Every structure is written in C-alpha cells, then in structure tokens.
Amino acid sequence: MGSGFSVEAGGLDGNALHVLIADDDCDLRASLRDSLEDTGFTVTEASSGAETIARATASGPRRPDVILLDYRMDVDGLSVLRQLKDKGIEAPVIMMTGVANGEMATQAIQGGAANYLGKPFDDVETVVSAIRHEFEYAQLKRGESVVEFLTKSVDRSERIVGVSPQMIEVFKLVGLVARTTTTIVITGETGVGKEMIAEEIHARSDRRSNPLIKINCAAQPESLLESLLFGHEKGAFTGALSQHKGYFEVAHRGAILLDEIGEMSPHLQAKLLRVLQDQQFERVGGTEPVKVDVRVMAATNRNLRQAVDEGRFREDLYYRLYVVEIYIPPLRERMGDIPLLVSHFLEKHRYSPRSPAARITKEAVDKLMTHDWPGNVRELENVIQRAVALSQGEIITEEHISFGARSSHAVIDVDSALREGSTLEELMNSLRREAIAAALRLSSTPARAAERLGITLDELEAARATRLTRAVKVR
Ligand SMILES: Nc1ncnc2c1ncn2[C@@H]1O[C@H](COP(=O)(O)OP(=O)(O)OP(=O)(O)O)[C@@H](O)[C@H]1O
Ligand SMILES: [Mg+2]
Known part of the structure; x- marks a missing residue:
C-alpha cells in the first residue's frame, strides 16, 4: 500500500473530490461553494432535505464523496442523516450546527455523522481540512487491504497500526478530537499504546509545530514534579539559583501529556485544576500569575473514578479532565490486530540496519494468538524483538517465541x-x-x-x- 491518499487534487481516481453542501441558507452555500471550488473541490448544492437525499443518492460521478449537512433545514438535519444512513450512503456526513452545542454534536455522531462543525466557521481551512480528513478516513475504512492508520508526518516505524473494530473506533475518535483543544484522558492497561495515541493526536492537531511535552507524574517526588511542571523563581528553594520555566510554559501553544495522572499529590491536583480553569498558575516561590495556552492530555491505567470515590483524586479535577475519554482496549480483546502488529514490528526491528525484515511461520503466529498478553502491545513488541535476535533475522519459528516470565527458564x-x-x-x-x-x-x-x-x-x-x-x- 502506498504512503497515503493524495487528496490535494481530488479523489483516488484523480477526479476532483466532490462535496455536497446541504443548507437552506443560500448565502452560506454560495460563499462556501466559492471557497471549496478555489481549493479544487467540485461542489453541488441542496437547499432542502428532499433535495439532499436526491443528490446524495445520485449515481456515478454525480454522487458526492463528502456531505456537509445543516443541522436545521426545512426539516430536521438529524432525520436527513438517518435517511442517508438507511439508504446505505457511504459518503461521510459532516454536520454543521448553528450553535456548537455538545448535545447536538453527540446526537450527530450517534446518528452516524462522521464529524461536526459549528457555524459560523472560523476559517474555511477548518472546513477544508475536515472534508479532506473525513474523505481519507472513509477511504481508509472502506479499503480492504488498508490496514494502517496513516500519519504522514510521522516516521513509518513509529506509526500506530490496527484493524480491529475497537482500534478503528479509537482512530476515529482521534480524528474527531485532534483539531479541538479539548482536554483528553487516555485510559487503558499498561502497554496498550496510550502515549502513542497522545502523540498521534498532537501530530494531527493545529498545534503540531509546537511542542508536546510528556511527563510521568509517578516517576518523581512531588516537589520536583511541581517545579518541573510550573517552574520556579530564583531563590524559591535551596539550589534554585535562577528563574526556571516549567513544562507548562515551555509547552505554550503546544500540548502536555501528564502520564499516570492518578499519582499526582493533592497540592498539585489543585494547581492543575487552576491551569485548566483559568489557564494560569504561579511558579514555585512566585506571586505573579503566568498565563499559558496549553492543551492538556492525561493518561492513566488506573480507574480514576475509583480514586475519586476513595478521596484520593479531586472530583472537580476529574470532571475538568474527562471531557473526552479515549479508552484503548487490552490486546487480548482485539487479537485480530496481532498479525498486523507482528508485521509492523518485523519491519521496525531489523536484525541489523541492512537486513531485510525477518519472516515468521504460521505456527509461530498461531502461538502468538494463544497468549493472553498481560503486557499488551509493548510485550508483543518485546517478544518479536527477541525472536528476531534468536532467529538471527531469518525465519522466526515457534521455538523463537517465548513469553517472558511464563517461559520455562523463569x-x-x-x-x-x-x-x-x-x-x-x-x-x-x-x-x-x-x-x-x-x-x-x-x-x-x-x-x-x-x-x-x-x-x-x-x-x-x-x-x-x-x-x-x-x-x-x-x-
Ligand atoms: N497500535 C500500535 N501500533 C504500533 N505500535 C504500538 C501500538 N500500540 C503500542 N505500540 C508500541 O507499544 C509500546 C507501548 O506503547 P505506549 O508506550 O504508547 O503504551 P502505554 O499505554 O503508554 O503504556 P504504559 O501504560 O505502560 O505507559 C510502544 O513501544 C509502541 O511503539
Ligand atoms: Mg505510557
């Protein structure tokens, strides 16, 4: 498979990507049409629910690739959406809502919309990139051999792969939230790929040219963590010889990933809450508030709800953080991802930089399919790395597959x-x-x-x- 779909000039067949604008406001249609045509898209318009259905079900090249659907037309946009889905229309539908309202957005997504946009649009680029994204994503889901979630900017070996319905859902959510600045909590067992998902979200966001700073809240003592996150003033404590900027300042206009957030002390939880509420904080030993614009993502393999119930985690912070939760299921619940992950890791971990990717027997893959993967994808990656070494980069057989602590030598x-x-x-x-x-x-x-x-x-x-x-x- 190639390294992505070129949608610069249009669809896969080389024709311009075809967008249907369904809205009863003719001024809006006209201005959107101009902008989209300038981008190289082909545009058709519909001003009513009935016309939308008729145009969406047209045959041949007249059938749209992406549909922009108004939430409120002569009829309810959601019912138009339902009819489109009932008729088996595959073109992704982007709902346009006058009031960007969380409930409407949820209804739209539950009704089968691929995405939603609030009107008026901030800039046409947002609309164009949403259209491109949904088009690519729909292609991705349709394609039979399409097995990778493509990240154009990221090194091949660092790509996230997955074909299971659960991972497709995760990718879809990533696509939905990437362009927003919503706070996101990524949950799942150890080694399922939480950090990778955070990187993916950042790489797909408008903030990607600014840093994503990752910090593990469990790995350092509270006072150090506080000064790492929020910085300190000169003389704040013994050894603070000069003013120091914390990660929240360094990540300005970028993002921060707070890993193992469940381990944060109450004092730091309070400070974080304030950053989320007011986008400001004070450096350690300082009194001047520092203002920042940072997207906060958090990762945890703990049940934070339980931590709240037990009084170890602030409830108000919990609600501030849990705007969107992305749950990554354990590998044992999506064993269908294993063959793809294996070939991905064989590509990634060569025996030597010049060796071709090692090959693996069917029996060896079968053996991988019987394990329950307590260490999830990280464990699978380790098993493959070890197998590549043992087979000297040639053919991996069952003998080269061993599962860490459970193997006989332990x-x-x-x-x-x-x-x-x-x-x-x-x-x-x-x-x-x-x-x-x-x-x-x-x-x-x-x-x-x-x-x-x-x-x-x-x-x-x-x-x-x-x-x-x-x-x-x-x-
Ligand atoms: N879907 C995937 N595709 C490719 N590689 C993956 C995928 N998921 C995880 N990995 C690999 O598995 C390893 C673990 O992933 P990651 O560090 O993101 O997990 P995590 O959930 O943050 O783990 P922990 O909870 O232990 O911090 C990484 O080396 C990553 O390369
Ligand atoms: Mg992690």
Whole structure:
C-alpha cells in the first residue's frame, strides 16, 4: 500500500473530490461553494432535505464523496442523516450546527455523522481540512487491504497500526478530537499504546509545530514534579539559583501529556485544576500569575473514578479532565490486530540496519494468538524483538517465541537448589527477584511494577537490592 491518499487534487481516481453542501441558507452555500471550488473541490448544492437525499443518492460521478449537512433545514438535519444512513450512503456526513452545542454534536455522531462543525466557521481551512480528513478516513475504512492508520508526518516505524473494530473506533475518535483543544484522558492497561495515541493526536492537531511535552507524574517526588511542571523563581528553594520555566510554559501553544495522572499529590491536583480553569498558575516561590495556552492530555491505567470515590483524586479535577475519554482496549480483546502488529514490528526491528525484515511461520503466529498478553502491545513488541535476535533475522519459528516470565527458564529449580544446600529464605528471595524482574519487564515504570506486585515502591527497591548469599539455579 502506498504512503497515503493524495487528496490535494481530488479523489483516488484523480477526479476532483466532490462535496455536497446541504443548507437552506443560500448565502452560506454560495460563499462556501466559492471557497471549496478555489481549493479544487467540485461542489453541488441542496437547499432542502428532499433535495439532499436526491443528490446524495445520485449515481456515478454525480454522487458526492463528502456531505456537509445543516443541522436545521426545512426539516430536521438529524432525520436527513438517518435517511442517508438507511439508504446505505457511504459518503461521510459532516454536520454543521448553528450553535456548537455538545448535545447536538453527540446526537450527530450517534446518528452516524462522521464529524461536526459549528457555524459560523472560523476559517474555511477548518472546513477544508475536515472534508479532506473525513474523505481519507472513509477511504481508509472502506479499503480492504488498508490496514494502517496513516500519519504522514510521522516516521513509518513509529506509526500506530490496527484493524480491529475497537482500534478503528479509537482512530476515529482521534480524528474527531485532534483539531479541538479539548482536554483528553487516555485510559487503558499498561502497554496498550496510550502515549502513542497522545502523540498521534498532537501530530494531527493545529498545534503540531509546537511542542508536546510528556511527563510521568509517578516517576518523581512531588516537589520536583511541581517545579518541573510550573517552574520556579530564583531563590524559591535551596539550589534554585535562577528563574526556571516549567513544562507548562515551555509547552505554550503546544500540548502536555501528564502520564499516570492518578499519582499526582493533592497540592498539585489543585494547581492543575487552576491551569485548566483559568489557564494560569504561579511558579514555585512566585506571586505573579503566568498565563499559558496549553492543551492538556492525561493518561492513566488506573480507574480514576475509583480514586475519586476513595478521596484520593479531586472530583472537580476529574470532571475538568474527562471531557473526552479515549479508552484503548487490552490486546487480548482485539487479537485480530496481532498479525498486523507482528508485521509492523518485523519491519521496525531489523536484525541489523541492512537486513531485510525477518519472516515468521504460521505456527509461530498461531502461538502468538494463544497468549493472553498481560503486557499488551509493548510485550508483543518485546517478544518479536527477541525472536528476531534468536532467529538471527531469518525465519522466526515457534521455538523463537517465548513469553517472558511464563517461559520455562523463569521457574526456579527447587530440587537442585535444595540439593545444593539453599535455604527456604534463599529460595524465596530468588522467586521474589524473578517476580520483580518479570513485573519490571511488563511495566513501563518501577512504580507500575510495584503496583502490579501489590507492594510499595520502597519494598520493590529493597527486594531488588537483596543480595543473594548463594545463587539459586533457575531452570
Ligand atoms: N497500535 C500500535 N501500533 C504500533 N505500535 C504500538 C501500538 N500500540 C503500542 N505500540 C508500541 O507499544 C509500546 C507501548 O506503547 P505506549 O508506550 O504508547 O503504551 P502505554 O499505554 O503508554 O503504556 P504504559 O501504560 O505502560 O505507559 C510502544 O513501544 C509502541 O511503539
Ligand atoms: Mg505510557
């Protein structure tokens, strides 16, 4: 498959992309028509519900590729939308609403609209890019061999891939929210691709030329996190020798991804709430408010609702953040993505920079399809990387596929350890270390690994540091 659909000059067949403008306001139709024709689109107009249906169902080249549909015409736009869907019209419908109202937007999307735009339009570019986007997206969904969600600006190897209906829904939501400045919470288990989705949203937004700053809220102590996020004034604390800008200032007109937001302290939660409400904050040790324009995205693999119920997370902040939630399902619920992910990772992880992509037997893929992937896509990527190394970049067979902690070598050989004089404590320590190593392998941070094991981070660090008096053999 090629690297994308060229829609500069029109549709895939080389003809101009054909847009139907359905609106009863003839001035609006005329001005939109002029702008769209200037862009190189072909335009037809409809001024009533009945005319819209007639034009949308036209045959051959007269059939529109994308429909712009007014929410309120002589008849209710939603009922026109319903009729279009009932008639099996595949052209994506973009609803135009006079009042950009969340409820209408939701109804439109639930009714099968691909997207919605509030009138009056800020600028025609927004309309043009929405049309292009929905056209590309519709092509993408229709195409049988189309398996990649294309990001033109991003390196091939860093692309997000997915064919499962669940991932198509995720991609669709990404397309919908990318051009907005809405706060977004991305949820899902470890390794499902939350960070990648945040990057994708940023890459598709109008802010893409400004930075996306990513910070893990669980990885640093509160005071450091505060000064990283909000900066500090000279002399704010011992060692603060000069004024320092925080990430929120650096990300001005860009975006920030707060990873593992559930780990934020109450003090920082309050400060973040203020940024979301008033777009301003004070640097540590400062009194002057700093104003910023930053799009906030957050990621969490925790149930934040539960954290709210338990009083660990502010409810008002929760509602501020959860404007849009993008949930990425675990890999075991979308096993259909595995073959595509495998070929993607074989392309990405060559044995050497000049090697061709390794190949894989059907039996090996079958083996991958039987695993339940607690570490999700990250685990799959690791398994493939290991298999490429073991097969020396040639053909990957079942023998090259092993699943981390569950593979046989992770099991302690108790019999020979006892014969060699190990004590119970030594055995238990070995098992503990194995479990910790496995949890670290499956988790993005030590904090997550500790959570997985049901211990505190300190306990994890202590156990990691335990010196074995005698090495216990593992099978
Ligand atoms: N759909 C996908 N297509 C291609 N690569 C993917 C996909 N999903 C995840 N990956 C890969 O899996 C790895 C984990 O993804 P990512 O870091 O985005 O997960 P995460 O959900 O943020 O994990 P964590 O909760 O542990 O932080 C990355 O290396 C990424 O390249
Ligand atoms: Mg992450």
